[in-house]
Amino acid sequence: ERLIRLVVPFPPGGPTDIVARPLAKEMSQILGQTIVVDNRGGAGGTIGADAVAKSAADGYTLFLGTVGTQAINSSIYKKLPFNPRMDFTPIALVGFAPVVIVANPAEAIDSVASLIAKANDRGKAAPLNFGSAGNGSPGHLAGERFKVQTGAPITHVPYKGSAPAVQDLIGGQINLMFDPVQSVLPYIKSGRLKAIAVTSKQRLSVLPDVPTVAESGYADYEMTAWWGLLAPANLPKPILEKLASAVQKAMESDSLKRLRDLGIEPSYMNPGTFGNFIET
Numbered sequence: 001e002r003l004i005r006l007v008v009p010f011p012p013g014g015p016t017d018i019v020a021r022p023l024a025k026e027m028s029q030i031l032g033q034t035i036v037v038d039n040r041g042g043a044g045g046t047i048g049a050d051a052v053a054k055s056a057a058d059g060y061t062l063f064l065g066t067v068g069t070q071a072i073n074s075s076i077y078k079k080l081p082f083n084p085r086m087d088f089t090p091i092a093l094v095g096f097a098p099v100v101i102v103a104n105p106a107e108a109i110d111s112v113a114s115l116i117a118k119a120n121d122r123g124k125a126a127p128l129n130f131g132s133a134g135n136g137s138p139g140h141l142a143g144e145r146f147k148v149q150t151g152a153p154i155t156h157v158p159y160k161g162s163a164p165a166v167q168d169l170i171g172g173q174i175n176l177m178f179d180p181v182q183s184v185l186p187y188i189k190s191g192r193l194k195a196i197a198v199t200s201k202q203r204l205s206v207l208p209d210v211p212t213v214a215e216s217g218y219a220d221y222e223m224t225a226w227w228g229l230l231a232p233a234n235l236p237k238p239i240l241e242k243l244a245s246a247v248q249k250a251m252e253s254d255s256l257k258r259l260r261d262l263g264i265e266p267s268y269m270n271p272g273t274f275g276n277f278i279e280t
Contacts, residue, residue, distance in 0.1 A: 003034040006062045009048025009069055011041040014133060014162035015180035019095060019227045019264065020064045026250035031242075035062075041161045044136035045069040046080060053082035057089065057232040059239040064094070065230045068137050070278050076136040089235035090278060092247040093269035095259060096226035098200035099142040100181045100210070102193040107175055112150075112197050112216035115176070119152040127155040130176035131165035134158050138225040139178040142199050146178070149218050169193065180225040181207070181263030199223040206263045228274055244271050 008020045017039060024035040040048035049069045055061040063069075070084045103109045107128075109118055119128045132139035135158045147154055157174055159165035162183045169177045170192050177184065178199075185206060187193040195210045201222050203212060213221040229247055231240070250256055251268045259266050269277060 002060065003036055004028075004031070004060050004062060005038050006035050006064060007038045007040055007048045007052050008064050009040055009042075009045035009066070010133060011161035011163055012039050013183070015097070015183040015225065016045075016064055016066055016227060018182045018262065019259065022253070022255040022259070023064070023094060023229070023247070023250060026253045026255060027243075027246045030246045030249050042134075044073055044076070044134040044140075046073060046077070049073075049084070050081045052230070052232060053087035055232050057235045059231065059235065059243060061232065062091075062243070063088065063230045065228050066138070067224075067226045070228070070230070072138070072141065073136050085279065087233050088230040089233055089240060090271050090275040091229040091231060091235075091240060091243050092271065093226065093228040093267055093274045093277060094247065094251075095256075095264045095266045096224055097180045097182060097262075097264040098198045098204065099139055099178050099223050099225060100184060100188075100198045100207070100263075101142075101146070101176065101178055101196040101213070102169065102184050102188065103176050103196055104169055104172055104174075105191070105194045106172060107194075109176075109196060110194065112211075112213060112218075115196055116150050116152045119154050122153075124153045127153050128175045129155045129157045130178055131157045131159055131169055131174045132178055133162040133165060134160060138180060138223060142178040142223040143176075145221065145223060146213070149221055166193075182259070185262055204263050206261060228269070228278070240271055 010016045028035045052063040130143045188195045197213045
């Protein structure tokens with residue numbers, strides 16, 4: 001009856017936005033109704049998530065949730081203004097992707113070993129710093145886990161979204177970044193950023209020459225980001241089924257399949273399976 005709003009809890013141009021826009025386009029065509037992407041960044045996705053949690057459960061407000069908003073933030077923040085499990089209706093998993101470690105080429109870092117060596121050489125007095133999309137984001141936690149497992153003294157610099165952090169990395173204001181691969185892949189391919197390692201267990205087909213952190217000497221290191229469609233809690237079953245069906249059909253489109261070229265693996269889960277996935 002009216003346009004549908006898809007809330008993305010990060011600024012335009014970041015990894016979540018890159019997944020949201022083709023999904024919104026394909027679902028709009030399937031449902032015969034316009035879906036508008038509404039970027040509401042801040043607080044590691046909490047601001048956008050809270051807005052959706054407090055919206056009417058009528059199917060006109062949807063949310064592209066992330067591993068951060070639905071699974072990480074409740075363990076990071078002392079008190080959230082919403083309950084990530086109770087205040088949402090899971091609709092469908094959309095896709096997942098590893099994080100990639102990238103550096104400004106001027107840093108002359110070309111491997112995990114050289115990153116650690118340079119960090120140790122600079123020490124805590126003048127540490128290498130790494131940016132992320134925000135506190136509690138997959139990139140932030142990937143960096144913190146890297147610090148724990150390698151002992152490298154690197155310092156986190158949080159941003160309000162991936163895109164501004166990437167621009168500062170290119171400009172030399174920060175040294176490194178841990179970020180889902182799709183937001184930095186164009187800059188890697190153009191040579192503006194240097195890919196050091198990916199955080200999946202296997203190498204990526206889009207970056208076949210970039211090793212994993214695991215094969216660089218840290219066998220149990222793995223971090224993966226994921227995205228899924230949700231709505232406010234208590235979404236009526238007929239609406240839930242209609243939206244889940246639209247997502248499933250959208251996943252067969254060329255525009256979503258092309259996400260693989262960005263390092264994102266499209267992957268559909270139905271509402272029940274996706275709900276169990278989030279809980280796990």
